[in-house]
Amino acid sequence: MAAHQEDVEALVAEREYEAGFVTDLESDTIAPGLNEDVIRFISGKKDEPEWMLEWRLEAYRQWKQMKSPKWPHLHYAPIDYQKISYFSAPKSSAGKPKSLDEVDPKLLETYAKLGIPLHEQEMLAGVEGASYPRSNNVAVDAVFDSVSVATTFKGKLKDAGVIFCSISEAIQEHPELVKKYLGSVVPRGDNFFAGLNAAVFTDGSFVYIPKGVRCPMELSTYFRINAENTGQFERTLIIAEAGSHVSYLEGCTAPQRDENQLHAAVVELVAEDDAEIKYSTVQNWYPGDENGKGGIFNFVTKRGDCRGARSKISWTQVETGSAITWKYPSCILTGDDSVGEFYSVAVTRGMQQADTGTKMIHIGRNSKSTIIAKGISAARGEQAYRGLVKILPSAANARNFTQCDSLLIGDKCGAHTFPYVESRNSTAKLEHEATTSKIGEDQMFYCLQRGLTEEDAVSLIVNGFCKDVFKELPMEFAVEAQKLLDVTLENAVG
Amino acid sequence: MLSIKNLHAEVDGKPILRGINLDIPAGEIHAIMGPNGSGKSTLASVLAGREEYEVTQGSVTYKNHKLLELDPNERACEGVFLGFQYPVEIPGVSNLYLLRAAINARRKYHGEPEIAAIDFMKLVQEKIDYVGMSMDMVKRGVNEDFSGGEKKRNEIFQMLMLEPTLALLDETDSGLDIDALKVVADGINRLRSPERSTVLVTHYKRLLEYVVPDRVHVLYKGQIVRSGGPELADTLEAEGYANLETDETAATS
Ligand SMILES: Nc1ncnc2c1ncn2[C@@H]1O[C@H](COP(=O)(O)OP(=O)(O)OP(=O)(O)O)[C@@H](O)[C@H]1O
Ligand SMILES: [Mg+2]
Numbered sequence: 061m062a063a064h065q066e067d068v069e070a071l072v073a074e075r076e077y078e079a080g081f082v083t084d085l086e087s088d089t090i091a092p093g094l095n096e097d098v099i100r101f102i103s104g105k106k107d108e109p110e111w112m113l114e115w116r117l118e119a120y121r122q123w124k125q126m127k128s129p130k131w132p133h134l135h136y137a138p139i140d141y142q143k144i145s146y147f148s149a150p151k152s153s154a155g156k157p158k159s160l161d162e163v164d165p166k167l168l169e170t171y172a173k174l175g176i177p178l179h180e181q182e183m184l185a186g187v188e189g190a191s192y193p194r195s196n197n198v199a200v201d202a203v204f205d206s207v208s209v210a211t212t213f214k215g216k217l218k219d220a221g222v223i224f225c226s227i228s229e230a231i232q233e234h235p236e237l238v239k240k241y242l243g244s245v246v247p248r249g250d251n252f253f254a255g256l257n258a259a260v261f262t263d264g265s266f267v268y269i270p271k272g273v274r275c276p277m278e279l280s281t282y283f284r285i286n287a288e289n290t291g292q293f294e295r296t297l298i299i300a301e302a303g304s305h306v307s308y309l310e311g312c313t314a315p316q317r318d319e320n321q322l323h324a325a326v327v328e329l330v331a332e333d334d335a336e337i338k339y340s341t342v343q344n345w346y347p348g349d350e351n352g353k354g355g356i357f358n359f360v361t362k363r364g365d366c367r368g369a370r371s372k373i374s375w376t377q378v379e380t381g382s383a384i385t386w387k388y389p390s391c392i393l394t395g396d397d398s399v400g401e402f403y404s405v406a407v408t409r410g411m412q413q414a415d416t417g418t419k420m421i422h423i424g425r426n427s428k429s430t431i432i433a434k435g436i437s438a439a440r441g442e443q444a445y446r447g448l449v450k451i452l453p454s455a456a457n458a459r460n461f462t463q464c465d466s467l468l469i470g471d472k473c474g475a476h477t478f479p480y481v482e483s484r485n486s487t488a489k490l491e492h493e494a495t496t497s498k499i500g501e502d503q504m505f506y507c508l509q510r511g512l513t514e515e516d517a518v519s520l521i522v523n524g525f526c527k528d529v530f531k532e533l534p535m536e537f538a539v540e541a542q543k544l545l546d547v548t549l550e551n552a553v554g
Numbered sequence: 555m556l557s558i559k560n561l562h563a564e565v566d567g568k569p570i571l572r573g574i575n576l577d578i579p580a581g582e583i584h585a586i587m588g589p590n591g592s593g594k595s596t597l598a599s600v601l602a603g604r605e606e607y608e609v610t611q612g613s614v615t616y617k618n619h620k621l622l623e624l625d626p627n628e629r630a631c632e633g634v635f636l637g638f639q640y641p642v643e644i645p646g647v648s649n650l651y652l653l654r655a656a657i658n659a660r661r662k663y664h665g666e667p668e669i670a671a672i673d674f675m676k677l678v679q680e681k682i683d684y685v686g687m688s689m690d691m692v693k694r695g696v697n698e699d700f701s702g703g704e705k706k707r708n709e710i711f712q713m714l715m716l717e718p719t720l721a722l723l724d725e726t727d728s729g730l731d732i733d734a735l736k737v738v739a740d741g742i743n744r745l746r747s748p749e750r751s752t753v754l755v756t757h758y759k760r761l762l763e764y765v766v767p768d769r770v771h772v773l774y775k776g777q778i779v780r781s782g783g784p785e786l787a788d789t790l791e792a793e794g795y796a797n798l799e800t801d802e803t804a805a806t807s
Contacts, residue, residue, distance in 0.1 A: 501606075502642045506696075509602050509638075510652060510712070511630035511659035520655060524646030524695065 119258030133444035230266035245328035264294035300335035333368030345381035352411030355383025366398035374401035390419035393427035408441030417446035422455035437473035561612035572776035588773035631663035635718030644696035739764030
């Protein structure tokens, strides 16, 4: 019995991190440290208007009064915020390239290597050898360290009335929209990491879907951390006007380095009446080695506001990377009949730790939420699911269904579930289911007896476990997620 | 086909198989009977390569292989099929997905290309008709929420799909209604051929009326204590296992 369990553990003990390479290029990186001058520098680099700088400085002042949260089920040495560099951009990106021809070939190569083609022509043709082939119906915003280096299909999107650009560009081109919505879902003082982000955010994506428009293609942002000792603080804002629809995906990777790197992002979504936003994440930041050396600290605040009646926001996330993940994509269900969904697969292995979950705040009448969280822990991975379902007195007939399942591979890993429920309306209906299972030796043997290799058997069982979540991902991303999971849990046997 | 010599196996240091000798020529069907806990499932598991059982002595030859040296999946690819006494559920993985992976694993092992989707579906259609399962059912998760009898039917369906050369069926007839029993018997008879062998672990003569075995063996406390023709099943049914103690001393001496 023991022998076999060890085999399964060995299977997942090591893995190759395919995205761990470094792009060698000259970059503009400011010295580590954080003060008002650094914020002025970042704002200046981006030619920001005065109001934006003021907004950042105010955030910084608030942040200085705040303390990093102690409640997560996570263990790490305190972060020295003065040792991080808050801005790094490839030199070649100074004076943002107008077209792809002006983008540094090394950058293009980096994205090609990651399977993220930035040439629209190529995308249409399909790029051979890309590790994660994407369909050609996806527009990409590529963020490299602190700057967006390219955004594809802007023309086609513009024809449909959709704005898809970097947040820096939006601040220049659409200040009225940014002013109106920035910080309206995640206020500057919301939490420690959101405050830090508000002060120093560098780039990220901006999406605006006008009334009644169904976005003609999937939108995606690909975040890449490259520079050393640099934090990435991106900020994404998506606004879906009444009756509009958009599906958005983000992907993330970083080189393999021995130091921990900080990633503190903020994502805000706003859905007006009848609007729908589907937000999918495939997070594959460098997780550190099997002894816990290196890896990304991923502290992220993601929140969507279903402002309008019958609006809908779905978060789907596949989290396989990062040394530490602290992340609770949430929905504020303000509108009557609004719908919030959270589908999550989180994998922790090696020494990875994740404290993740969601918050569903029911305000509107008949608002509905669904939470399906699947946690997979292997090796010495530690994972906590933390979910809050809050029903305010106004939310008559609110409904929530929560299901959290944990799958343990080996017996040195851990899974913990912290569901919080606060209901202040007696007409609300809440259902909660939770299971914890070990990857069954019986299941393994059944598959082996049918002829499958151990690797294929683990992959099959894990994929089955995650099915309810994968089926929520857009087709091509589901394939990508499945492959990623296979790579994550794969290792040559014996 | 299969030759077992002086096989001893234990689990957690506790001996369970205590010197099994058994020869199963190609083309034959052998039944193994015996009281609860005598080691029938253990024998089947050891032959299929389950690692929790440690083989301490003896050897097993299968075709021209030293069976015990092959990994469980290699044994499967060489044509060994175990119909489980308690088939497991694998939530979220459809029966068809598993079967296709199983067929392709065999093909890969033998250096053949993967099965085309259309050929696979044709095969499925043909075999579900034999076992009276519906397409909806085989598209569901592996044994997920199947009744006891449905799980056994599903084992036979898998067997028909994989066409093993050596099928070890561990109480595939237990807990079946009469129709299902006929389906199982029919499935076994369908595969009967000069180049295949089957081992039926069973408690009941009932199955053996539909599938007439070439030999019947009695396993008792980890040893084969008696062997005979199909009529031995009748004797056991009439007398029970009460007289086996004497047989056991006979077998060890
Ligand atoms: N994994 C295990 N750990 C401990 N004991 C085991 C294990 N597997 C089998 N045994 C023991 O070995 C003996 C033989 O079990 P086995 O399942 O082979 O019996 P069986 O002949 O198939 O019985 P049944 O007719 O009830 O199915 C039993 O005493 C059982 O408790
Ligand atoms: Mg048994």
